[in-house]
Amino acid sequence: MNIRPHESDAIQPVTRPENCLFSFRGPRAGIAGCGPARMLPRGAVATLDSRLAAAGLGDGMVIGGALPFEREAEDCLWQAVACPAPPLPAQAQAQAQPLPTIRSLQPQPSAGDYAAAVARALRIIEDETGRPDALAKIVLSRTLALEADAPIPAPAVMARLAQDPDVTTYHTRLPGGPDHALIGATPELLLRKSGGRIVSHPLAGSAPRSTDPAADHAAAKGLSQSDKDRREHRFVVEYILDILAPHCTELACPEGTGLTHTRSMWHLGTRITGRLRDAAVPSILLAAALHPTPAVCGVPATRAARIIGELEPRPRGFYAGAVGWNDAQGDGAWFVAIRSAEISGNHARLHAGAGIVRGSDPMEEAAETGAKFGALLAALGLPRDAGMAGVTLPA
Numbered sequence: 001m002n003i004r005p006h007e008s009d010a011i012q013p014v015t016r017p018e019n020c021l022f023s024f025r026g027p028r029a030g031i032a033g034c035g036p037a038r039m040l041p042r043g044a045v046a047t048l049d050s051r052l053a054a055a056g057l058g059d060g061m062v063i064g065g066a067l068p069f070e071r072e073a074e075d076c077l078w079q080a081v082a083c084p085a086p087p088l089p090a091q092a093q094a095q096a097q098p099l100p101t102i103r104s105l106q107p108q109p110s111a112g113d114y115a116a117a118v119a120r121a122l123r124i125i126e127d128e129t130g131r132p133d134a135l136a137k138i139v140l141s142r143t144l145a146l147e148a149d150a151p152i153p154a155p156a157v158m159a160r161l162a163q164d165p166d167v168t169t170y171h172t173r174l175p176g177g178p179d180h181a182l183i184g185a186t187p188e189l190l191l192r193k194s195g196g197r198i199v200s201h202p203l204a205g206s207a208p209r210s211t212d213p214a215a216d217h218a219a220a221k222g223l224s225q226s227d228k229d230r231r232e233h234r235f236v237v238e239y240i241l242d243i244l245a246p247h248c249t250e251l252a253c254p255e256g257t258g259l260t261h262t263r264s265m266w267h268l269g270t271r272i273t274g275r276l277r278d279a280a281v282p283s284i285l286l287a288a289a290l291h292p293t294p295a296v297c298g299v300p301a302t303r304a305a306r307i308i309g310e311l312e313p314r315p316r317g318f319y320a321g322a323v324g325w326n327d328a329q330g331d332g333a334w335f336v337a338i339r340s341a342e343i344s345g346n347h348a349r350l351h352a353g354a355g356i357v358r359g360s361d362p363m364e365e366a367a368e369t370g371a372k373f374g375a376l377l378a379a380l381g382l383p384r385d386a387g388m389a390g391v392t393l394p395a
């Protein structure tokens with residue numbers, strides 16, 4: 001999807017994915033950052049501009065990695081040599097790569113406790129209706145903590161995730177050692193910049209897909225006609241247009257809002273295109289200005305982030321942050337870091353969230369997060385519906 005291979009003399013063949021500091025792969029192309037590499041001095045997003053200026057970035061080099069969900073937390077960005085992403089194995093080969101046995105899978109919080117947090121958020125939305133600065137949307141997430149009987153092999157999991165042509169798979173090394181990484185398969189483009197042109201493709205409003213074609217069609221139709229989901233979606237589009245407008249001479253949503261999908265989910269999506277006033281603004285700074293959008297945080301953003309901190313049992317870390325890359329010309333692509341897992345040795349933590357607005361149903365939202373875990377669970381060799389434990393929906 002949204003990735004253009006880096007066309008520079010510095011391109012080097014990559015044979016060993018474990019030598020990459022980060023890699024991104026869409027259906028058509030991919031990019032990786034390889035050694036010699038160093039970490040950009042870590043800091044919060046407010047200091048990113050000055051840290052980038054101090055670092056400088058030569059031709060053939062790329063900065064890539066992850067911005068955390070919280071704007072005050074430290075990022076993890078690598079300055080590396082731009083390379084083509086490691087080759088994608090064929091489906092049969094991907095499936096054949098061995099995976100460890102998962103010894104335990106622990107929902108944190110449980111689906112029931114998550115639904116209770118959603119109900120609390122709905123009460124806040126209800127109580128504040130009509131007030132200035134009222135909470136109108138909030139995205140709440142839950143996690144699955146996994147323990148395997150051997151180290152979780154990121155390349156094998158990535159190879160399986162990459163079989164879905166509608167996602168961009170990502171892998172970025174995190175501080176704390178070579179086996180600590182954020183991996184995932186995101187369908188959501190935060191921002192791509194090529195010269196003076198930018199594109200964003202926010203998603204919000206979801207429905208799980210079905211293997212039965214009639215039920216799948218009905219799910220898509222229900223989503224496209226859902227007033228709740230359209231409201232949930234509009235918050236994101238309006239927010240992105242507001243942030244990008246001062247940077248652009250042209251800004252439009254040429255196709256309006258439509259349905260988009262991965263192998264496991266339907267979403268409402270709106271492609272936003274723009275022309276920059278200043279084509280030299282680095283894509284990473286535009287991504288940092290946009291992040292976190294109401295697709296992962298809420299409206300108003302600062303209050304929603306604070307309430308997320310109160311209602312979720314642990315900080316999100318890099319989940320729902322932004323992952324991507326930025327080259328010496330400032331071109332690049334940044335994605336919303338969803339459908340992700342933070343892996344470290346034998347352990348993994350999967351995250352999934354859902355947008356809550358007036359009219360949301362707590363257990364339906366728990367089910368939506370359960371469905372969003374599906375692709376990663378399958379890539380780890382587990383049943384797709386293993387994240388549905390504790391979800392009780394009326395028949």
Ligand SMILES: C=C(O[C@@H]1C=C(C(=O)O)C=C[C@H]1O)C(=O)O
Nearest residue numbers: 203205206295338352353354355
């Ligand atoms: C927060 C997540 O997904 C986001 C929330 C969505 C929603 O609430 O409908 C849809 C797509 C993403 O923007 C996630 O997958 O964890």
